[in-house]
Amino acid sequence: MATVLEQLLALAAAGTMLISSSLTAAAPQNDVDGLLFLQNRQWRVSKYYEPKTIKAAVPGQLQDMRADAAAALEEMFAACKEDIGVTLKAVSGYRSYQRQSTIYSNKVDRVGSKEKADEYVARPGASEHQLGLAMDVGQKSDDVNLTSSFGKTKGGKWVAEHCWEYGFILRYKEGWEDVTGYSYEPWHVRYVGKEYAAMIHENEMPLEHFLLLIRQDALMEIVLGSNEEVAAP
Numbered sequence: 001m002a003t004v005l006e007q008l009l010a011l012a013a014a015g016t017m018l019i020s021s022s023l024t025a026a027a028p029q030n031d032v033d034g035l036l037f038l039q040n041r042q043w044r045v046s047k048y049y050e051p052k053t054i055k056a057a058v059p060g061q062l063q064d065m066r067a068d069a070a071a072a073l074e075e076m077f078a079a080c081k082e083d084i085g086v087t088l089k090a091v092s093g094y095r096s097y098q099r100q101s102t103i104y105s106n107k108v109d110r111v112g113s114k115e116k117a118d119e120y121v122a123r124p125g126a127s128e129h130q131l132g133l134a135m136d137v138g139q140k141s142d143d144v145n146l147t148s149s150f151g152k153t154k155g156g157k158w159v160a161e162h163c164w165e166y167g168f169i170l171r172y173k174e175g176w177e178d179v180t181g182y183s184y185e186p187w188h189v190r191y192v193g194k195e196y197a198a199m200i201h202e203n204e205m206p207l208e209h210f211l212l213l214i215r216q217d218a219l220m221e222i223v224l225g226s227n228e229e230v231a232a233p
């Protein structure tokens with residue numbers, strides 16, 4: 001009995017399917033407008049990608065997100081207010097490639113080199129905010145934004161516990177730094193839709209690993225499907 005890997009390689013050799021050079025590498029989804037598109041330091045998005053965004057009707061300043069994400073954010077903020085009486089605010093949503101580029105070059109100017117700047121700021125195209133699906137969240141009552149202490153606030157704890165119910169995931173949890181390439185950011189939520197958010201929450205894993213999981217499931221289906229064909233009389 002051939003292993004799954006042997007079968008995959010045989011299929012690839014027969015030209016039945018394409019196989020990536022590394023089965024363990026997380027591959028980005030093809031659909032940049034899809035809910036699971038992976039954007040990180042490794043998988044950067046073109047400067048030409050600009051999603052259609054609207055302003056979410058929530059307190060804050062940079063509330064722009066894609067329409068489905070904006071609606072979910074409004075729903076989540078309202079639920080937090082109702083549940084624990086905390087008013088959340090949008091600190092920073094959609095960020096264009098151009099804006100990322102400005103932020104990056106300002107940082108390079110300030111610290112003197114790209115190597116140093118890379119420690120603090122993502123290169124243009126590497127910020128998930130470009131997808132229009134990410135939001136940096138804070139408590140309306142707080143002056144200080146986007147620090148790890150948000151995770152210890154009432155609002156921060158509520159977001160960590162409940163955001164999946166509204167289709168969001170905490171993208172950069174503590175302990176995931178080696179996978180995500182980003183430090184702990186309790187304020188950064190990413191919209192993936194309720195169905196996927198529930199699955200990711202249940203599996204308690206970074207998006208990179210979840211994509212790997214569903215990719216392997218898809219490959220298994222191809223292998224099992226081709227086996228059935230072979231076994232048929």
Ligand SMILES: [Zn+2]
Nearest residue numbers: 134135136188
């Ligand atoms: Zn963010």
